[in-house]
Amino acid sequence: GMKINFETRCDVLDPSIIPQIADTCGMLALGFESASYKTLRRMNKVKDRAHYQKYISNTIAIFKEAVRNGIPIMVFMIAGYPGDTEEDLEESLLFARELSKNEGHGGYVFKIGECRVYPKSKLYDISFSLPDVVFDNDGVFGHNIVRQPSKDLKFETVLAYMREIFNLSNNTPKLQTILSNMIPFFRLPANSLMDDMIPDACLRGNNREIFNVHGESLSTFRELVPKLTEKYKKWMSGQRSTRDLQF
Structure with missing residues (x-):
């Protein structure tokens, strides 16, 4: 339900x-x-x-x-x-x-x-x-x-x-699971959305600059969130120590 x-x-x-x-x-x-x-x-x-x-x-x-x-x-x-x-x-x-x-x-x-x-x-x-x-x-x-x-x-x-x-x-x-479904970009820096790990189907535009939030594209991206979070974990930690703390 x-x-x-x-x-x-x-x-x-x-x-x-x-x-x-x-x-x-x-x-x-x-x-x-x-x-x-x-x-x-x-x-x-x-x-x-x-x-x-x-x-x-x-x-x-x-x-x-x-x-x-x-x-x-x-x-x-x-x-x-x-x-x-x-x-x-x-x-x-x-x-x-x-x-x-x-x-x-x-x-x-x-x-x-x-x-x-x-x-x-x-x-x-x-x-x-x-x-x-x-x-x-x-x-x-x-x-x-x-x-x-x-x-x-x-x-x-x-x-x-x-x-x-x-x-x-x-x-x-x-x-x-709840956080991933509710806010799939949670704990990810903006530059991670340009990662080659993300398939073209999740992005639009000639330079992959527009994120596709519809249907299967978002479902595909959600499956990648744990890997992206792990990959950019140290980068986010560095940002928190110098500017602000965002989780």
């Missing part, structure tokens, strides 16, 4: 309904952001300590139910939010470690990324108001990555925590 991917916030979903949707849920994408009370307050995600406790406890309950019912789960997190200290990152790491003690065939991934600050946003104004925050002011179409969330927290430290948290993921065969 048809599978549906659900996206929700960790303080919205009722964990008790997860067993009821298990047969139709292909993946559960959960917006969590951080385990730090101070960070969540700066994000305006929680109102007070009581709300924070519910935020955390509901996330744990959702995660456990998803694992118990074999539902792949993707937990979205942000590292290096303006004002963050290493203590805030440590809280998120410890929380992810606790979640990772739950094992199941569905698998899970901690999809953590660096913070980005875009013009005309509230966060943009907040970042300018904090004297020690440094970010790439690249404009609307730039990366706008936060390079220094606070005085003593450097980008290299943020990257280190991101890697450690991401590596707690449980990449099961079921999770790999």
